[in-house]
Amino acid sequence: MTSRKVLARDMIVEVESSTPDTWLRIENLASITINLGENVERATLTDNDSQGAYEEWIMQRGASMTLTGQEENDDTTGQPKPGRARVEELAAEDKVGEDSVARYRFRHPRHTEWRIWTATTVLGEKGGETNAISAWNATITKSGLTTTEAVV
Numbered sequence: 808m809t810s811r812k813v814l815a816r817d818m819i820v821e822v823e824s825s826t827p828d829t830w831l832r833i834e835n836l837a838s839i840t841i842n843l844g845e846n847v848e849r850a851t852l853t854d855n856d857s858q859g860a861y862e863e864w865i866m867q868r869g870a871s872m873t874l875t876g877q878e879e880n881d882d883t884t885g886q887p888k889p890g891r892a893r894v895e896e897l898a899a900e901d902k903v904g905e906d907s908v909a910r911y912r913f914r915h916p917r918h919t920e921w922r923i924w925t926a927t928t929v930l931g932e933k934g935g936e937t938n939a940i941s942a943w944n945a946t947i948t949k950s951g952l953t954t955t956e957a958v959v
Contacts, residue, residue, distance in 0.1 A: 813915055815839060820874060822893045823910040830912065833890035837942070838875040839913075845871035845948065870924070870949040872913070878933070878941040894945050897928040908950050920955040 818839045821830040846869025852862035874894070880887050887895065896902075897909045909928065912921040924947065931944040 813917075817916055818913060819916065820872070820911065820913045822890060822897070823912075824889075824893060831890040831893050833874060833876070833894060834888040835879050835891070836874055836876045838873070840873045841870065841913075842872070843868075843870045845869045870953075872911070872924075872926075872947040872949075873931075873944060874947065875942060875944040878943050891943070894928060895930065898930040898945060902928075911947055912956070914958065919958055921958060923954045923956055924949040925951050 815838075818836075820833045820836065820839060822833055823829065824831050846867065847865060848867035849863045850866045852864060853860075854862075876891065878887065878891075886892060897907075907927050908925050910923055911926050912923045914921050926947045926949050929946045929948070931946060933941065933943045935941050
């Protein structure tokens with residue numbers, strides 16, 4: 808079996824459009840960071856019978872993904888590309904409660920399955936320094952269990 812390094816820049820991240828099962832690629836990403844240790848909750852089991860050794864159970868698992876990209880807007884309309892526009896729409900101030908969750912999927916081109924998260928979306932800082940391209944970022948926080956789907 809041959810193995811190769813996985814290039815972070817090849818990761819594909821998509822967000823579901825307002826039409827179910829229609830996906831939009833999130834464009835112009837410069838960084839994708841997946842944190843599988845986010846929102847983990849532990850219960851400490853250590854007691855006097857633990858013989859000085861720490862003991863615990865994981866009571867809750869979570870995950871998040873931070874996306875960072877460069878802003879690119881249409882010259883005529885000033886609107887971002889569709890994937891980023893959808894991410895920003897999902898993070899709007901009126902997206903609360905049930906409306907605050909949406910589906911995201913991601914994979915590397917060599918993977919045969921998409922990993923799909925139902926998740927919330929929070930936008931972070933925008934902008935940059937004098938000689939930089941304006942940047943944006945969003946944190947996608949998984950809500951519920953991960954599902955998968957074959958790549959077709």
